[in-house]
Amino acid sequence: MLQNTLKCLIFFILQTASGDDCSLEISPSRAVVRFGEAVSVSCMASRPVRVLGWESAIGASYTQRDLAVQWQVDSLIDWIEEPICYGVFFTAPRQCEEKLNLVLYKTPDSISISLVNHTGAMVEGREYQLLCEVQNIAPVQYLTLRWYRGQTEVYNNTFSELSPATPVQVSSTLLITPSKAEDGAPYSCEAALELGLEGPQPPPRVKSEPLSLNVHYPPESFDPQQEVVELDDGDKIMLNCSAGGNPAPMYSWSSLQLQEIDDNQPLITTSSSGTYTCTAYNLLGKSSKQFIIKLKSKGVKTSPISKTCQSTAIFYFFQTNKSSSFFCHIHEYCMHEYF
Incomplete structure (x- = not known):
């Protein structure tokens, strides 16, 4: 009895073919299906067949003597599904099977x-x-x-x-x-x-x-770091101090000529030229720029009139969360002497 069983098993293995020796064709040979969607695949035999079918946990089917059979699922949700098309033929090889290359995919939640x-x-x-x-x-x-x-x-x-x-x-x-x-x-x-x-x-x-x-990041370096400004009588100029930085920089001005009166009304006067330094700073560092103010001198007539002139620079200070500025107004006062 055992010998007969072994002979039957060996005969079955010898008679089962796949790959190039198989007379079955799956179309499409590779199916890519989105999770939960429908799928339909054909299996066709190229020679007369006794039984042709699909072995599958879902959608299993078979036909007798027909040369094509469908594997069809309305909503594919089985991640381990491995459909196999098999055929039982009249001539050798008697058994034949092909496995469907099935890819079930799901986009991320x-x-x-x-x-x-x-x-x-x-x-x-x-x-x-x-x-x-x-x-x-x-x-x-x-x-x-x-x-x-x-x-x-x-x-x-x-x-x-x-x-x-x-x-x-x-x-x-x-x-x-x-x-x-x-x-x-x-x-x-x-x-x-x-x-x-x-x-x-x-x-x-x-x-x-x-x-x-x-x-x-700390305030960016000024370019240029020094600027020379020459002014005539009556000139008005805005000294702009602005530097990129995060957090947004704060600003301070310093000079030997400055005398700050009040934070709300920072009116500063000087009767001479000088150097004014703006410093932008935050928690990570600081950067400075110098403004060198020069007052242009005017020629003096020797006859018939001589005069002595004095220039006064008046600075108005403005500050926002993005920049700091001085507004400079030059005024010249002259004393005349007649001979």
């Missing part, structure tokens, strides 16, 4: 980006880590995760070494050292399922909400 172990503003020149998390995506081996700064791709990674067919959670990290040029720059990450030519085109993509960087 969510994708998000965050800072690792940090809250609040960043500081220029320091290193930070961004984290991108992708929830419930499948199959992960077809996933490409891309990092963007604005519209520019800065990094990507794949997960081809992973093989689970069911939805999983994956993450990716990105190290950055932000500069002041990146203050306000949006970072985002994108999950793309690149499922091949049989899959949807373009590949399904889901992108995170952007994370805008808040980069703190």
Whole structure:
């Protein structure tokens, strides 16, 4: 009895063929199906067949002597489904089977980006880590995760070494050292399922909400750092002091000629030229600029009239959260002597 069973088993194995020796053709040979959607695949025999059918947990079917049979599912939700088309023929090889290359995919429930172990503003020149998390995506081996700064791709990674067919959670990290040029720059990450030519085109993509960087940096250096201003009688000029920085810089003015009267009415007078220094500062540093004020001298007539002149510069101080300015008005007073 045992010998007969072994002979039958050996005969069955010898009579079963697949691949190039098989007389079955599956169309399409590779099916890419979105989770929950319908699928229909044909299996055709190229020679007379006794039985032709699909072996499957869902949608199993068979036919006798027909040369084609359909595997059809209205809503595919089985992650481990592996449909196999089989045929029983009149001539050798008596048994034949082909496995359908089936890819069931699902886009992620969510994708998000965050800072690792940090809250609040960043500081220029320091290193930070961004984290991108992708929830419930499948199959992960077809996933490409891309990092963007604005519209520019800065990094990507794949997960081809992973093989689970069911939805999983994956993450990716990105190290950055932000500069002041990146203050306000949006970072985002994108999950793309690149499922091949049989899959949807373009590949399904889901992108995170952007994370805008808040980069703190000291006030920028003034250019030029020194400015010479020559004024005539009656001239008016605004000495503008403005520097980029985050947090927004505060400003202070200093000079040996200045005598500040009141914060609300900072009227400063001087009867001589001089150097006025504006300093922009915040918690991270400071930057200064010098304004050298020179009063132009006028020629003196020796005859018939001589005069002695004195110039007075009056400065008005204005400050906002973005800049600081002096408004300078030159007035000349002359004493005349007649011979």
